[in-house]
Amino acid sequence: MTSVLRLKSVPPDKKSEKAAGPGAARPVGHVVSLADAPGSTSRAVAHVERELPPGGIPAYLAARKDGTRSFVLWADPERRSRLATLVTASAAEGVSVYQVRGGQGELIGTFVREKALSGKGLRTRWTVTQTGCPEAVGYKGRIFWWYVWWLLFPVQVAIGVGSLLSGGGDVARGPRRIVWRAGREVPLEFRSDDDEVHVHATWVDWRLAAALAALVRTFDSWIGTPWDDSRT
Incomplete structure (x- = not known):
């Protein structure tokens, strides 16, 4: 059975923030929801926030330009x-x-992200390794749709310029779907339509899949909205 995980933003509760008073810790702004099957009712299973280095937000934002990420999955909003x-x-x-x-502190698994054109291919490569389980490899987007997207790139540039000048229009995002394969098995899949991670293999640790759902979203394209790049 396929389970579905999705990162969602949590609207701020102004009343709770006011009652907490100045200086109180800010509420966790994002949650990962889990549905036991596609289309079924989901529930929050993890509360996600950045873990800031010494130097705070400016240091985190500077480091993330090179690919550095750091965040916590909390069991509850109270941390x-x-x-x-x-x-x-x-x-x-x-x-x-x-x-x-x-x-x-135990190691659950490892993600390796190899950016497109970094020396190992034309597409971004994601490798997921869970301790004691087979390695799964996925590539961002299908080659066919990347060809289509690049053929239309001059049109997209024109639309982008028009959007900046007029405030209207919508530029098409590049292909973002990722299908991870471990031999003949497909344990994981990122579906870009709804920004969901689908877990197809029963052996996948849901905490690893939840972390993947949050991590992939930090690499939204230049017209996307990465959840971890806030300056506040």
Whole structure:
């Protein structure tokens, strides 16, 4: 059975913020929801926020330009229990390695993102490795749709210029779907229409899939809205 995870923003509760008073910790702004099957009712399973380095938000935003990411999956909005943490093991020359660790610091799995044209292909390559499980490899977008997108690129540029001048129009985003394969199995899939991670294999740790759902969304295209690039 396929389960579905999706990162969602949480609208701020002005009344709760006012009652908490100045200086209180800001509420967690995003959650990962889980549905046990496509189309079924979802429930919040993790509350996601950036884990800032020394230097705070400016330091995080500077580091993320090179591919560095760091965030926490909390079990509750009050931050009482840590489910998992994503940290950057390395990020250089278009290749970033991320580790997902559980609440006790144990390694759940690893993500490797190799940016397109970084030396290993024309498409961005994502490798997912869960401890004790087969490695899964996926590529951003299908080659056919990338060809179509590049053929239409001059038109997209014209639309983009028109959008800036008139405030209207809509530029088509590049192909974003990712299908991960481990041999003949397809354990994971990112569907760009609804920004969902579909888990097809029962052996996939849902915490790893939740971290993946949050991580992929930090790499939205230049016309997307990465959730972790806020200046506040």
